[in-house]
Amino acid sequence: MTQDPQIIFSLRNDHVRKVSEAALIEAENSGDPQAQPASNSEPRLAVQRTAMITGAGGLLGRSMHTRLEQSGWRVVPFTHPELDITNDVEVQSTIERIRPDVLINCVATADVDRCEVEPDWAYRVNEKGPESLARACRLVEAEIVHVSTDYVFDGSKTGFYTQEDEASPQSVYGKSKLAGERAVSTQNDRSYIIRTSWLFGAGGKNFGSRVIEYARNGAALKGVKDQTSIPTYAPDLAGRIEEIIDLGIHGLYQVTSTGPTTWLEFARLALDLAGLQEVKLEPVTRASLDQRAPRPQNSAMRCLLSEKLQLPPLRHWKDALKEFVERC
Numbered sequence: 001m002t003q004d005p006q007i008i009f010s011l012r013n014d015h016v017r018k019v020s021e022a023a024l025i026e027a028e029n030s031g032d033p034q035a036q037p038a039s040n041s042e043p044r045l046a047v048q049r050t051a052m053i054t055g056a057g058g059l060l061g062r063s064m065h066t067r068l069e070q071s072g073w074r075v076v077p078f079t080h081p082e083l084d085i086t087n088d089v090e091v092q093s094t095i096e097r098i099r100p101d102v103l104i105n106c107v108a109t110a111d112v113d114r115c116e117v118e119p120d121w122a123y124r125v126n127e128k129g130p131e132s133l134a135r136a137c138r139l140v141e142a143e144i145v146h147v148s149t150d151y152v153f154d155g156s157k158t159g160f161y162t163q164e165d166e167a168s169p170q171s172v173y174g175k176s177k178l179a180g181e182r183a184v185s186t187q188n189d190r191s192y193i194i195r196t197s198w199l200f201g202a203g204g205k206n207f208g209s210r211v212i213e214y215a216r217n218g219a220a221l222k223g224v225k226d227q228t229s230i231p232t233y234a235p236d237l238a239g240r241i242e243e244i245i246d247l248g249i250h251g252l253y254q255v256t257s258t259g260p261t262t263w264l265e266f267a268r269l270a271l272d273l274a275g276l277q278e279v280k281l282e283p284v285t286r287a288s289l290d291q292r293a294p295r296p297q298n299s300a301m302r303c304l305l306s307e308k309l310q311l312p313p314l315r316h317w318k319d320a321l322k323e324f325v326e327r328c
């Protein structure tokens with residue numbers, strides 16, 4: 001196992017307590033049926049947990065909300081207009097008022113190129129905001145989930161990046177996200193840092209989420225052929241985040257769907273699955289797009305901690321994409 005201190009994990013005390021309580025309920029319920037009144041089939045110690053979500057109006061924020069609500073959590077979502085995470089005073093007072101068991105920070109500066117020209121904004125949202133959230137959570141003894149990115153890697157590796165690889169971001173976006181990871185884990189040792197890559201799903205503003213819509217609107221489509229990572233389906237990521245919270249093992253995770261690919265291959269399959277086989281997709285290089293922010297050429301990730309915890313891999317992005325397109 002790695003020497004990276006962020007991967008050394010700790011078991012929550014209250015997790016141990018909850019597991020013991022659950023075991024107790026099970027033991028009680030599995031006894032002599034005569035000892036259990038027939039009407040008393042509800043678990044007696046079930047406690048509804050509260051999850052606060054910031055960035056709740058975004059792609060992952062909405063998937064997280066749906067997922068946790070379906071699982072019986074009390075969910076308190078905050079969209080950007082409802083809570084700006086760069087407002088430290090508002091952050092403190094809101095978290096003190098809600099007193100969540102866990103806060104899930106799904107805020108993003110979606111525009112990677114804008115970060116390059118507005119670094120102050122990028123660091124405010126990606127580092128200072130998460131730092132305030134993590135500090136306020138510590139003060140009310142709440143856990144925090146902070147979502148980060150594969151863009152913390154420089155992209156020069158052949159093969160999968162693990163937590164043992166040095167993070168060496170090339171863009172302001174990647175640097176500010178890495179600073180955010182570090183700020184959160186420094187402020188709150190009950191934190192889960194979840195790096196992910198190439199999110200897609202209903203309502204996202206990114207290329208992966210909107211390629212079918214662009215095609216239906218007659219846009220000329222280009223697919224980058226020389227950048228590799230793993231498209232990750234937001235609802236699947238949300239499910240995994242819930243599992244990680246339930247396990248209660250804090251640390252640095254790298255959670256993606258399965259199977260590296262290019263945007264070109266992803267977009268082609270999305271169009272084909274949507275019955276848009278006739279739509280042309282021009283293969284291009286990333287460099288030809290002349291974008292401000294450098295992107296890692298390869299940022300496919302593996303998660304050593306998930307493997308150690310025997311969390312099964314998420315399904316292949318192609319299977320998730322099929323489900324997504326069917327729902328579009």
Ligand SMILES: NC(=O)c1ccc[n+]([C@@H]2O[C@H](COP(=O)([O-])OP(=O)(O)OC[C@H]3O[C@@H](n4cnc5c(N)ncnc54)[C@H](OP(=O)(O)O)[C@@H]3O)[C@@H](O)[C@H]2O)c1
Pocket residue numbers: 054055056057058059060061079080081083084085086105106107108109110125129147148149150177196197198199200204205206
């Ligand atoms: N999308 C990807 O491909 C991708 C890849 C790797 C990692 N990630 C990470 O995954 C997480 C979720 O990304 P996503 O794709 O779900 O992003 P998203 O769809 O762009 O949603 C982000 C949300 O954050 C809100 N927001 C922005 N600034 C805020 C602020 N100062 N205070 C409060 N809310 C603010 C946005 O509101 P407005 O729209 O009103 O500004 C938006 O609703 C982020 O941590 C991101 O870095 C994403």
